[in-house]
Amino acid sequence: MMTTNTIAVTGAGIGGLAAAAALHRRGIDVHVYERGDSLREQGVGMHLGPNGTRLLHRLGLADELERVAVRPEALEVRAFHDGSLVTRQDMGAAWERAFGAPYLTVHRGDLHRMLAALLPAARVHTGRELVAYEESRKGVTLRFADGTATRASALVGADGVHSVVRRSHTGDERPVYSGNSALRGLVDAADVPGLDPAVMYMFAGPAARVLVYPVSGGRQFTYVVVAPAPEGIAESWTSTAGRADLDAALGGWAPQVRALVGAAREVRRWALYDRAPLRRWSTARTTLLGDAAHPMLPHHGQGANQAVEDGVALAVCLAEAGPGGDGIAAALGRYEAVRRPHTTRVQLGSRDGKAPGKGVREQAADVSWILAHDVERSLYEDPYEEVSADTAA
Numbered sequence: 001m002m003t004t005n006t007i008a009v010t011g012a013g014i015g016g017l018a019a020a021a022a023l024h025r026r027g028i029d030v031h032v033y034e035r036g037d038s039l040r041e042q043g044v045g046m047h048l049g050p051n052g053t054r055l056l057h058r059l060g061l062a063d064e065l066e067r068v069a070v071r072p073e074a075l076e077v078r079a080f081h082d083g084s085l086v087t088r089q090d091m092g093a094a095w096e097r098a099f100g101a102p103y104l105t106v107h108r109g110d111l112h113r114m115l116a117a118l119l120p121a122a123r124v125h126t127g128r129e130l131v132a133y134e135e136s137r138k139g140v141t142l143r144f145a146d147g148t149a150t151r152a153s154a155l156v157g158a159d160g161v162h163s164v165v166r167r168s169h170t171g172d173e174r175p176v177y178s179g180n181s182a183l184r185g186l187v188d189a190a191d192v193p194g195l196d197p198a199v200m201y202m203f204a205g206p207a208a209r210v211l212v213y214p215v216s217g218g219r220q221f222t223y224v225v226v227a228p229a230p231e232g233i234a235e236s237w238t239s240t241a242g243r244a245d246l247d248a249a250l251g252g253w254a255p256q257v258r259a260l261v262g263a264a265r266e267v268r269r270w271a272l273y274d275r276a277p278l279r280r281w282s283t284a285r286t287t288l289l290g291d292a293a294h295p296m297l298p299h300h301g302q303g304a305n306q307a308v309e310d311g312v313a314l315a316v317c318l319a320e321a322g323p324g325g326d327g328i329a330a331a332l333g334r335y336e337a338v339r340r341p342h343t344t345r346v347q348l349g350s351r352d353g354k355a356p357g358k359g360v361r362e363q364a365a366d367v368s369w370i371l372a373h374d375v376e377r378s379l380y381e382d383p384y385e386e387v388s389a390d391t392a393a
Contacts, residue, residue: 005318005328006029006031007028007029007030007152007318008031008033008140008150008156009023010142010164010165011033011035011163012116013112013160013290014112014115014290014308015289016158016289017032017116017119018056018311019158020032021059023311023315026315026319028315030123031123031124032119032123033128034124034127039112039116040112044108044184044185044224045105045106045107045108045213045220045221046107046301047105047305048069049099049103049301049302049305050100050101050371051101051371051372051373051375052304052308052309053104056111056114056308057101059115059312060118061114061115065106068216069105070104070105070213071092071096072091072199072200072214074088075201076200077203078202080206080209080253080254081205081254083203083254091103091200098368099368100372105200105213107186107220107222128144129145129146130142130165131144131145131164133286136285137325139153139325140153153328154285154286154318155285156286157292157293158307159292160295163292165286165288166293168286169288170278175273175275176274177231177271177272178272178274179228180228181229182224182226183224183241183245183268183269184267184268185222185265185266185267186221186265187220187264187265188220189218189221191259191262192221192256192259194255194259195212197214198218201213203253203257207227207228208225208226208227208228208250209225210226210253223260225246240268241268241269242267243264245267246261246264246267273295274295274351277347278293278340281336281339281340282335283332285328285329287332287336290303290306290307290311291303293339293343294306294343294346296346296347296350297351300349302346302367302370305370309339309342309375310339310343312376313338313339313378338375338379349367
């Protein structure tokens with residue numbers, strides 16, 4: 001096991017903390033540098049597929065997830081105009097048996113708190129915005145906006161699509177706009193009695209769709225309204241919106257949806273952009289992780305799951321690395337060789353996940369290969385075929 005190297009992770013989101021927790025668990029000296037003045041995760045709910053929960057369980061979070069997450073019993077597709085049942089896909093115990101781990105829905109803040117608790121406080125440094133770094137044969141020097149600097153054996157860029165590490169790899173990029181934005185928020189389950197807090201719902205209309213799923217142990221619902229919007233909306237997870245925006249998108253919809261609109265308080269808009277897949281993530285001393293490596297649309301619910309997979313895979317590769325700089329370079333190369341083809345396939349597939357005309361069972365079949373994936377096992381199998389040049393940039 002590598003014990004004499006220090007790994008620096010920039011960004012204390014879900015991916016950065018998962019990577020740091022996995023590295024720390026394997027005895028690797030890791031430090032996380034977060035630009036914010038405190039650790040907090042903005043957002044609402046999120047999906048944890050079996051591919052993600054199996055890894056979180058191995059990190060020791062099974063009991064905590066059991067307490068605050070929800071294992072939905074089913075996904076129900078409802079008619080947008082009257083709320084009548086169109087079709088139902090059983091989940092719950094059936095999916096846990098099929099995939100070897102549960103499918104959960106959880107508040108992002110709850111998962112973020114759990115991951116942060118896996119790290120000693122001294123390993124997480126807030127108020128440290130990375131502005132530049134220099135790589136050499138001996139390691140990486142990180143320079144922060146407050147004028148301080150530190151050195152590490154390797155640098156992991158886990159701070160999103162605007163990551164300093166990503167920009168050094170790609171230069172200027174143009175984000176790819178999907179044509180849609182998402183209105184998101186939370187409502188108390190008690191305020192929408194027509195919705196069962198053990199069930200996920202989808203209401204699909206002619207120009208928009210609504211996904212509603214339970215979080216916070218079933219005490220709240222997260223809603224996501226995906227609808228067309230003109231390009232030019234800021235590329236942000238948390239732009240301000242309001243109930244009037246929900247009314248404009250969902251006027252005349254089913255009673256359950258109208259009750260949800262009436263219960264909504266704070267509403268946020270997420271403009272749905274991604275990036276073309278990258279040809280390269282790593283150098284001899286740096287690599288990318290999560291949204292910094294493969295920002296994707298939310299239609300497969302895999303953004304955070306893939307970041308967790310990245311973090312665990314990276315930790316395994318570095319824990320099994322040979323000595324010195326050559327060992328680190330080989331470990332980062334192994335990590336990229338396994339993860340980049342897989343995440344590219346997920347990323348490109350998520351662009352098609354919004355395609356109309358697919359039934360819920362067909363959509364579930366589309367992602368079954370993702371949910372069944374065990375990233376730790378994949379490190380000892382033949383890698384995926386290399387992604388062709390016409391799908392990577």
